[in-house]
Amino acid sequence: MTKDALKAVLPWVLGLWLAGVTVAGLLWAPAAAGFHGDSFRIVFFHVPQAWVAVLAFCVNLVASIRYLRTRAPLDDARAAAAARLGMLFAILATVTGSIFAKLEWGMFWNWDPRETSIVILLLIYAAYFALRQAVVDEERRASLAAAFAIFAFVTMPFLIFVIPRVYSSLHPNLVEATQGAVRFKMDPGMRLVLFSALAGFTGLFAWLYSFEVRLARVLAARHSREEA
Amino acid sequence: MRRSSLLAESLAIVCKELASELRQRVALSAIGLFAITTLIAVAYQIGPYSLAENDRPFLLSALLWIILFFASMAGLARVFVKEEDAHTAKTLRLAARPHAVLLGKLVFNLLLLLALEVVVVPLYCGLMGLRIEGVLGLVLVMLAGGATLSISATFVAALIARASGSNTLFPILALPLLLPLLVAAIAGTRAAVGSPELGAVLPALRAISSLGGVTMVTALLLFPVVWRD
Numbered sequence A: 001m002t003k004d005a006l007k008a009v010l011p012w013v014l015g016l017w018l019a020g021v022t023v024a025g026l027l028w029a030p031a032a033a034g035f036h037g038d039s040f041r042i043v044f045f046h047v048p049q050a051w052v053a054v055l056a057f058c059v060n061l062v063a064s065i066r067y068l069r070t071r072a073p074l075d076d077a078r079a080a081a082a083a084r085l086g087m088l089f090a091i092l093a094t095v096t097g098s099i100f101a102k103l104e105w106g107m108f109w110n111w112d113p114r115e116t117s118i119v120i121l122l123l124i125y126a127a128y129f130a131l132r133q134a135v136v137d138e139e140r141r142a143s144l145a146a147a148f149a150i151f152a153f154v155t156m157p158f159l160i161f162v163i164p165r166v167y168s169s170l171h172p173n174l175v176e177a178t179q180g181a182v183r184f185k186m187d188p189g190m191r192l193v194l195f196s197a198l199a200g201f202t203g204l205f206a207w208l209y210s211f212e213v214r215l216a217r218v219l220a221a222r223h224s225r226e227e228a
Numbered sequence B: 001m002r003r004s005s006l007l008a009e010s011l012a013i014v015c016k017e018l019a020s021e022l023r024q025r026v027a028l029s030a031i032g033l034f035a036i037t038t039l040i041a042v043a044y045q046i047g048p049y050s051l052a053e054n055d056r057p058f059l060l061s062a063l064l065w066i067i068l069f070f071a072s073m074a075g076l077a078r079v080f081v082k083e084e085d086a087h088t089a090k091t092l093r094l095a096a097r098p099h100a101v102l103l104g105k106l107v108f109n110l111l112l113l114l115a116l117e118v119v120v121v122p123l124y125c126g127l128m129g130l131r132i133e134g135v136l137g138l139v140l141v142m143l144a145g146g147a148t149l150s151i152s153a154t155f156v157a158a159l160i161a162r163a164s165g166s167n168t169l170f171p172i173l174a175l176p177l178l179l180p181l182l183v184a185a186i187a188g189t190r191a192a193v194g195s196p197e198l199g200a201v202l203p204a205l206r207a208i209s210s211l212g213g214v215t216m217v218t219a220l221l222l223f224p225v226v227w228r229d
Helices: A003-028 A039-070 A073-105 A113-134 A138-166 A188-227 B006-024 B026-045 B056-075 B078-085 B089-095 B098-128 B135-160 B166-194 B202-228
Strands: A175-178 A181-184
Touching: A003 A039, A003 A188, A039 A073, A039 A113, A039 A138, A039 A188, A073 A113, A073 A138, A073 A188, A113 A138, A113 B135, A113 B166, A138 B135, A138 B166, A138 B202, B006 B026, B006 B098, B026 B056, B026 B078, B026 B098, B056 B098, B056 B135, B056 B166, B078 B089, B078 B098, B078 B135, B089 B098, B098 B135, B098 B202, B135 B166, B135 B202, B166 B202
Parallel strands: none
Antiparallel strands: A175 A181
8 A cells, every 4th residue: 555545544544443432432331330320431532632632742842842953944833733732632621521520520610630730731832822922023933932832841740740649639540550550440341442542532633733734834835935 | 351150140140130120120119019909908808807717728828829929920021021122132142141141030030029028928927817837937938939930930031021912921921830839839838837847848848849940950941042042
C-alpha cells in the first residue's frame, strides 16, 4: 500500500475504531461496582479527553521549544494548533466530568481539586491565546507565546499531580499504587475498552493535529506567494 | 574598560528602580492604595465577628492572600511596562545583560511586595481580629510566597510589556500561573494561624519553595528570549 493510500484509509480506520469503542463502552463493558447506574460509562470518554488535553499541552511545549531553537513559523503554527486542540479537549473533559459529578455527587461542580486543575489548564490555554491576540508582530508573537507556554508548563506538575494529592478529592482513582506495585482498579473488560478509547482519542488528536498543520502549511505557502 | 559583574549590574538596576519609584511612587501608590481599599471593604463587610470560629482560619487566610494577590496585580507589571512606555527599554538592553535586568527588576518587585506585606498583614490581623499562633511560620510563608509571586509576576510583566493592552493582559496571564502558589500560601497561612509549631507550615513551605525554584530557573532560561526578541 502506498503512503497516500494509507493516509486515505487511516481516517476511516480511526472512525470505525472510535465507533467500536463507543458501542463497547455503552453496551459491552461490564458494570462497575460503587457507581450509580451506568454513570461509570462516561469514564471511557472523559478519561481519554482529559489525557488528550494534557498530551496537547506536552505537544505545545515541544513545538514551543522547537520554535525557540529553529525560529521556523511552522513550529509556531504547530504549537498553536496543539493549544487549540488541547483547549477543545479540556472543555470536553470538563463537560463530561461535570455530567459525571451531577450523576454521582448531585452537583455539576464541587471545586474538587481535579475539577480545579482542569479549569486552571483551561485558563492557561485561554491566557496563551489572549497573549497571541495581543501581539501584532508575527515573530514576536511566536517567541512570546513560546516563552509563556514553556513557563506555564513548569507549573503543570503542581496542578495535575501535587494539588489533587494534597487535598482530599471525591474524584475516583483508576490506578492504585501499593508497596511499589501499580494496579488498575477495574475489570479486565473495562480496562480493554478504556485503553482502546485512549488509543482512539490519541489517534483522533493526531489526525486533527496533522490536519491543522497541513492547513498552516497551505496558508504559509499562499502568504509567501502573495508576498512574492 | 572594566567589565561589571552580574551582581553589580543587578544591584545598579535595583537602585535605578528604587530611585525612579521614590521619585514618582506610582507602583507603591497603586499597590498600597488598592490593598488598603480592599482591606477596608473586606473589614467593613466581614469584620472580626461575623465568621464562625471554625471557619475563621481558612476564610481569613484566603481573604488575606486574595488582597495581596490582586494588590500586586495592580503594580508589579510596571517595572517592564514603564520601560516600553518611556522608550527606555532599548537603552536598558544595551546597558545591562538580560539576567541582570531580570534579577534587578525581580528584587525590586520583591521589595515592593515585602513592603506591602509589612503594612497590610498586621493591619489585616488587627482589623479582622485574626490571632496568629505561629508568627515565625507566618513570616516564612509570607517571605517564600512573596518571593515566588515576584518571580512569576516579574516574568509575566516582561511578556506583557511587549504586547498591546498590557495592563489588562497582566492578571489574565498571571492568575493561572499563580493559582498553585495561592493554594499553597493559603494552606501555609492557615497552618500558621492555628499552630505555633514550625512543622505545621513546612508542607506548604516546601510546595511554595519548589514552585519558586522551578519558576526561577525557567524564568532565567527564557528571559533573554523575551527581552531581546
